[in-house]
Every structure is written in structure tokens, then in C-alpha cells.
Amino acid sequence: MFDKESLERLExxxxxxxxSTVKKVIEKTPERYERFHTGSNLExxxxxxxxxxxxxxxxxxxxxPGEYPFTRGIQPTMYRGRLWTMRQYxxxxxxxxxxxxxxxxxxxxxxxxxxxxxxxxxxxxxxxHPLAQGEVGKVGVAIxxxxxxxxxxxxxxxxxxSTSMTINAPAxxxxxxxxxxxxxxxxxxxxxxxxxxxDILKEYVARGTYIFPPEPSMRLITDIFEFCSKHVPKWNTIxxxxxxxxxxxxxxxxxxxxxxxxxxxxxxxxxxxxxxxDEFAPRLSFFFNAHxxxxxxxxxxxxxxxxxxxxxxxxxxxxDPKSMMLRFHTQTAGSTLTAQQPDNNxxxxxxxxxxxxLGGTQSLHTNSRxxxxxxxxxESVRIALRTQQIIAYESGVTETVDPLxxxxxxxxxxxxxxxxxxxxxxxxxxxxxxxxxxxxxxxxQEIQDSAYRYQQEIESGRRIVVGVNKFQIEEEPPKNLLxxxxxxxxxQKEKLSKLKATRDNLAVKNALEELSKKAMSNENxxxxxxxxxxxxxxxxxxxxxxxxxxxxxxxxxSF
Amino acid sequence: xxxxxxxxxxxAKPGLDGHDRGAKVIARALRDAGxxxxxxxxxxxxxxxxxxxxxxxxxxxxxxxxxxxxxxxxPRIMELLRERGIDDILVIGGGVIPHEDIPFLKExxxxxxxxxxxxxxxxxxxxxxxxxx
Numbered sequence: 001m002f003d004k005e006s007l008e009r010l011e012x013x014x015x016x017x018x019x020s021t022v023k024k025v026i027e028k029t030p031e032r033y034e035r036f037h038t039g040s041n042l043e044x045x046x047x048x049x050x051x052x053x054x055x056x057x058x059x060x061x062x063x064x065p066g067e068y069p070f071t072r073g074i075q076p077t078m079y080r081g082r083l084w085t086m087r088q089y090x091x092x093x094x095x096x097x098x099x100x101x102x103x104x105x106x107x108x109x110x111x112x113x114x115x116x117x118x119x120x121x122x123x124x125x126x127x128x129h130p131l132a133q134g135e136v137g138k139v140g141v142a143i144x145x146x147x148x149x150x151x152x153x154x155x156x157x158x159x160x161x162s163t164s165m166t167i168n169a170p171a172x173x174x175x176x177x178x179x180x181x182x183x184x185x186x187x188x189x190x191x192x193x194x195x196x197x198x199d200i201l202k203e204y205v206a207r208g209t210y211i212f213p214p215e216p217s218m219r220l221i222t223d224i225f226e227f228c229s230k231h232v233p234k235w236n237t238i239x240x241x242x243x244x245x246x247x248x249x250x251x252x253x254x255x256x257x258x259x260x261x262x263x264x265x266x267x268x269x270x271x272x273x274x275x276x277x278d279e280f281a282p283r284l285s286f287f288f289n290a291h292x293x294x295x296x297x298x299x300x301x302x303x304x305x306x307x308x309x310x311x312x313x314x315x316x317x318x319x320d321p322k323s324m325m326l327r328f329h330t331q332t333a334g335s336t337l338t339a340q341q342p343d344n345n346x347x348x349x350x351x352x353x354x355x356x357x358l359g360g361t362q363s364l365h366t367n368s369r370x371x372x373x374x375x376x377x378x379e380s381v382r383i384a385l386r387t388q389q390i391i392a393y394e395s396g397v398t399e400t401v402d403p404l405x406x407x408x409x410x411x412x413x414x415x416x417x418x419x420x421x422x423x424x425x426x427x428x429x430x431x432x433x434x435x436x437x438x439x440x441x442x443x444x445q446e447i448q449d450s451a452y453r454y455q456q457e458i459e460s461g462r463r464i465v466v467g468v469n470k471f472q473i474e475e476e477p478p479k480n481l482l483x484x485x486x487x488x489x490x491x492q493k494e495k496l497s498k499l500k501a502t503r504d505n506l507a508v509k510n511a512l513e514e515l516s517k518k519a520m521s522n523e524n525x526x527x528x529x530x531x532x533x534x535x536x537x538x539x540x541x542x543x544x545x546x547x548x549x550x551x552x553x554x555x556x557x558s559f
Numbered sequence: 560x561x562x563x564x565x566x567x568x569x570x571a572k573p574g575l576d577g578h579d580r581g582a583k584v585i586a587r588a589l590r591d592a593g594x595x596x597x598x599x600x601x602x603x604x605x606x607x608x609x610x611x612x613x614x615x616x617x618x619x620x621x622x623x624x625x626x627x628x629x630x631x632x633x634p635r636i637m638e639l640l641r642e643r644g645i646d647d648i649l650v651i652g653g654g655v656i657p658h659e660d661i662p663f664l665k666e667x668x669x670x671x672x673x674x675x676x677x678x679x680x681x682x683x684x685x686x687x688x689x690x691x692x
Contacts, residue, residue, distance in 0.1 A: 119574070119575035119576060119626055120575065122575075123575055123602075130604075131575065131602070131604065132575075133628070133631055133632075134574065134626075134627075134628030134629075134630070134631030134632055135574060135575050135626055135627075135628045138626055138627035138628060139576065139626055139627060203577070206577075207577045208576070208577015208578070208579065208601050208602075209575075209577055247578075247580070248580045249580050249584075335580070337675075338675065338676055339674050339675040339676055340676050372655065372675045372676075373655065373657055373658075374627075374655065374657050375627075448583055448584075448587075451580050451583065451584055452583075452584055452587050452588075455584045455588070455679065458678075459678060459679055459680065465676070468676040469678070477658035477659070478658070481657050481659075484627065486630075555600055555601065557598055557599070557600035558598075559570075559582075559583040559586040559587050559596075559598045
């Protein structure tokens with residue numbers, strides 16, 4: 001992009017500037033640190049100039065939005081056409097309570113739903129399972145059967161909203177329930193839009209809600225890919241998630257590398273299962289974290305987009321440009337929220353949300369100020385949603401596409417993150433791919449090392465967290481936190497026993513036996529799972545039918 | 560120091576949540592501070608935790624939970640310890656735990672609750688000053 005002569009001149013001028021102008025100032029006022037780093041410990045120079053991006057080829061590396069390699073965004077007009085989907089992750093207590101919260105959020109201008117399930121649901125236990133004790137309805141809504149799901153979406157037209165469901169190991173079952181609820185509303189499955197997280201690999205390394213071992217888990221995932229490509233064509237069949245990898249302590253580079261390495265594993269599994277890459281790849285979606293370091297995060301999103309496009313085109317020979325587009329949801333970084341001076345979190349979330357928007361996200365969840373303490377109150381959630389609306393309607397950053405492109409610093413960081421992520425992916429390939437690297441504990445160890453380093457930096461004071469290790473105040477413990485009614489567990493248990501007394505138990509038994517039988521074959525399991533949920537077999541019963549055949553995953557522990 | 564017993568710590572994750580970044584960071588920091596540390600891994604029942612503490616003959620149990628089930632699971636662990644006649648293990652906890660729940664947990668016998676943002680040095684000092692064996 002720059003001619004040789006002007007680069008040479010620039011180099012001389014820069015040296016002159018450093019040796020005269022800068023030197024004089026530094027002698028009087030030294031810089032605050034000897035070395036500067038991004039939030040993820042990439043070294044940062046004093047100044048970036050065309051010298052730092054001299055290898056860059058505009059058409060090859062950046063191109064135009066909506067075109068390969070999609071560095072500048074996946075849509076030609078980005079937010080000038082349509083703003084991102086404002087999608088607050090929510091759900092707690094019973095289906096009735098969550099239904100009320102969803103209707104509230106929709107009435108406040110939210111444009112999509114995002115369902116949080118409680119942990120027993122995520123791990124495939126009914127509310128009356130011994131391990132569910134104390135957990136029912138706590139971090140999300142409790143769903144035991146299709147009955148609860150019908151209540152959850154009561155009065156919400158499923159052909160009008162898009163729904164994202166954070167569900168992984170039992171994703172097939174919750175998707176089956178969603179399809180069944182829609183059918184009852186008179187909405188056919190081809191009209192449904194939304195996302196299931198369905199990303200089991202990151203559960204093994206970072207999030208922990210696994211049920212089955214890797215192999216049958218991957219089979220469930222490819223069954224979903226195949227089923228949806230035929231019957232639920234507008235559904236995002238997976239949300240390959242770096243979010244939790246980052247929350248577990250990974251750096252920005254590791255977030256990109258491990259997420260895309262998992263993505264590669266899913267594509268390989270689907271191809272191995274006989275699917276054509278362009279048949280399922282356009283429905284793959286991603287989920288990233290937006291952390292504090294504004295420019296590093298923007299660069300991260302851009303680098304991820306470019307790298308995925310190259311992987312799909314060059315490695316998997318995809319032909320459809322949609323297969324090469326990295327579409328992603330973003331959530332601001334929960335791990336950066338502080339329990340101290342919680343209102344400061346509003347400011348952190350603003351910066352993080354801005355990074356996501358400047359990075360070209362397709363949808364966004366902004367965390368609430370009180371989430372280091374408890375689930376957010378309605379008021380806190382409203383502020384978080386308003387933060388997005390202020391960025392969207394007042395800040396002006398939406399008026400042009402990829403406004404930070406061409407910044408020497410941002411382009412340099414974009415290149416650096418892509419290059420370092422690629423090095424990791426190469427290393428993971430050498431280990432035999434992401435599933436093998438996870439089995440060997442390599443990815444977990446890398447994340448843990450970064451998490452420990454981060455904490456040590458806070459302990460030493462090299463990393464400052466306002467209100468935590470600097471600018472502390474004496475403060476009253478916060479009041480008005482949201483409390484989940486402990487009665488939820490009792491209510492769910494009562495609903496369950498009533499359900500089991502009134503449904504056709506023979507039909508349930510037959511459907512579950514059929515499912516276990518199919519699980520032993522190579523047949524796609526989705527149709528049978530849909531039959532099971534329609535008989536009102538519970539989530540726990542369906543998972544148990546699969547556990548009997550698949551077994552359960554046992555994690556190896558290290559720290 | 561000669562004769563001084565190395566402090567043995569069990570870091571345990573009761574409940575179903577998978578957030579063990581904190582548990583692992585603390586486990587490592589305590590190990591770096593010279594303690595012997597065992598980490599249970601995820602999804603441990605109160606029974607499993609108490610059994611592991613006895614098997615490993617630990618001086619300290621550090622409970623980490625972010626699921627919101629602490630008011631059910633922490634008291635259960637203390638009850639099981641009492642049933643087994645154990646009163647010389649220091650039990651501490653941490654995670655996303657609202658302040659208003661802390662007095663109840665302390666009444667149940669949890670020595671201290673460390674909420675997000677606590678410097679690890681403070682946890683190390685607390686253990687050294689309060690270990691019972």
C-alpha cells in the first residue's frame with residue numbers, strides 16, 4: 001500500500017523523531033512503564049505508522065465488507081442497513097417467571113430472546129434428581145419437559161422472534177421441544193430462526209456442562225446439522241464459543257485460536273459424517289467475549305473473521321461465500337465485573353460493548369452491573385440494554401462500516417492476532433486436532449496458565465482493577481439483589497409428579513426404548529427425540545436413555 | 560521450617576456449575592505458597608467432598624461455588640463433617656455469594672467467605688492464622 005521510497009523516508013524520519021523529540025521528553029518525564037502491553041499481554045509500541053503495516057495488501061487482507069475475506073464485516077452495509085440484535089441472556093426460576101421477563105424485555109425494545117437454563121437442565125437432570133438439589137431455577141429457567149417449554153414461550157409468536165438457547169449437551173432435546181412448541185402455535189419448523197449453542201468441545205475445556213463422552217456428543221451435533229439443513233434451514237445449528245474460553249482465563253489470541261480450532265473439528269466431523277461443506281457451514285455461528293482492551297478486542301473480531309474465511313476457503317474448499325462468513329454473537333466479559341463499587345461495571349460494559357460494535361458483531365448481550373453479586377435485577381438489565389441503545393442511536397459509530405480500519409495500530413494488532421492464532425491452530429493440528437488436544441489437556445493447561453498469570457498481575461498491582469486493587473472505598477454491601485424463590489424447586493417437583501401421573505406412560509416408555517435403540521445405530525436421532533418430547537418424556541428421562549448407550553464423560557483434573 | 564507440618568488443602572467444587580477458574584487459580588496459588596493442594600474437579604456432592612477431605616487428611620477445605628446453591632450445599636457439608644465427628648478442619652468458601660447470605664453460612668460453621676476481588680495473599684494469611692490442626 002505504500003511505495004518503497006516513502007517508507008524509507010518514513011523510517012529515517014521516525015528514527016530522527018525518536019532520537020530528538022521523544023528522547024528529550026523522556027529524559028524529563030519517563031514513560032509510566034518500561035514496556036506496555038495489551039490486556040492480553042501483546043507488546044504495544046509507543047507509536048504505529050505505515051511501517052508497521054507495510055506488508056498489508058488492501059484487497060487481499062481487507063477487501064470490502066460483505067466480500068471475502070470479510071475482515072471489514074460480513075454485510076456490505078453493516079449497521080447502516082440493520083443494527084445488531086440486542087439480545088439479553090435471561091431466565092431464572094420457573095417457566096412462568098421467565099416468560100414474564102421475556103415479555104418485559106421485548107416490550108423494552110429488545111429484538112431477540114436468549115434463554116438461560118438452570119444447571120440441572122443443562123446437565124440433563126430433572127428437578128427432582130438428587131444432584132439438582134439447591135440448583136433448580138438458580139442460574140436459569142428450569143425445563144423438565146415440553147410442558148415447561150410451552151409455558152416459557154406462551155404468548156410469544158415463534159415465527160416473529162429469534163431465540164437463542166444456551167444449551168449444549170442436551171441441545172438436541174431442547175431444539176426438539178422448541179420445534180414441538182412452534183408446531184402447537186401453528187408455526188412450521190422452516191419458519192423458525194434462532195440458535196442453539198450446541199458446542200460441546202468448549203464444555204470440556206471451559207464451561208463444564210458436559211454429559212456424554214466426545215464421540216457420541218459429536219454425533220449428536222452432526223445429527224443436528226443434518227436435520228436442520230433439511231427441516232430448520234434458518235436455524236443456527238451451533239454457536240462455536242470463545243466466550244467461556246476467555247472467561248476461563250484465555251488471552252484474546254487463545255480465544256480466537258481455540259474457538260476456531262473447535263470450529264475446524266466440527267467441520268471435519270460433519271464432512272466425515274457425509275455432509276457437504278456448503279450444506280451446513282452457512283449455519284455455523286460463533287460467540288465471542290468482549291473484554292476491556294478496546295483496540296485489541298476490535299482487532300480480535302476482525303482477525304477471527306479473516307482467519308475463518310481463509311480456513312473455510314483454503315482448508316475445506318467451501319464454495320459458498322456464506323460458508324466463509326464468521327457471524328458472531330458477543331457478550332461483554334463477566335469476569336471483568338467487580339463486586340466492589342458495582343456501578344463502575346456500567347462503564348466497563350460500555351467500553352466492551354463498544355468494542356463488539358466496532359468489531360462488527362451480529363448480536364450483543366451486555367452484562368448488568370450487579371452480576372458479580374447475583375442474577376441481575378430488572379432495573380440493572382434495563383441499564384445494560386440502554387447501554388446498547390445509546391451506542392446504537394447516539395454514539396455515531398454505526399454510521400459507517402468498520403470505522404477503525406486503516407488505523408495503523410488496529411491493523412497491526414489484527415495481523416498479529418491472526419498470525420499468533422494460526423500458530424496455535426498449527427500446534428493443535430500437530431496434536432491431532434482439537435478433540436485430541438483437549439484429551440491431552442493441552443488446551444486446558446494453556447488457559448489455566450494465562451488465568452494464573454492474569455491473577456498474579458492483579459496481585460502484584462501491575463494490572464490495575466479500579467475499585468479492587470486501586471481506588472478502593474469503604475462501602476455498604478449492595479441491597480436489592482435478585483433472589484430466586486427457593487420454592488421453585490418444590491413447584492417443579494410437584495409439576496413433575498403431576499405430569500408423570502397424567503401422561504401416557506406407555507407411549508413414553510416406547511419412545512424412550514426406541515431412542516436407546518436408535519442411539520446404537522447410525523441413524524439420525526433428531527426425529528426420535530422429537531417423538532420423545534411430544535410424549536412428554538422428561539429431559540432427564542431422555543438423557544438417561546442416551547446415557548445408557550453413550551455412557552458419561554469423566555473429566556481429568558489438573559490445575 | 561523443621562517440624563512444621565505442611566498445610567494440606569482440599570479445594571472443592573460443590574454444585575453443578577462449571578466455573579472453576581477461581582478454584583484452579585487459588586489451588587495453584589496455595590501450592591506456590593507451600594501448601595499441599597488437592598482439587599476435586601467439578602460437580603462434587605457434599606458426601607464426596609467430606610469423604611475426600613477425610614481420605615486426604617486435610618487441614619482445610621476451600622469450597623468454590625458460583626451456581627447460587629451455597630445456602631443448601633455449604634450447610635450440608637458442615638452437617639456431614641459433624642456427623643463424622645470432625646471439628647478440626649478449617650472450612651472456607653468463595654464465589655458469587657451475596658453479602659446477606661454470609662452471616663447464615665458462618666453460623667453453619669464456615670469460617671470465612673471470600674467474595675470476588677479478594678487478594679489471594681489475604682486468603683493465604685487467613686488459612687495460616689486459623690488452621691486448627
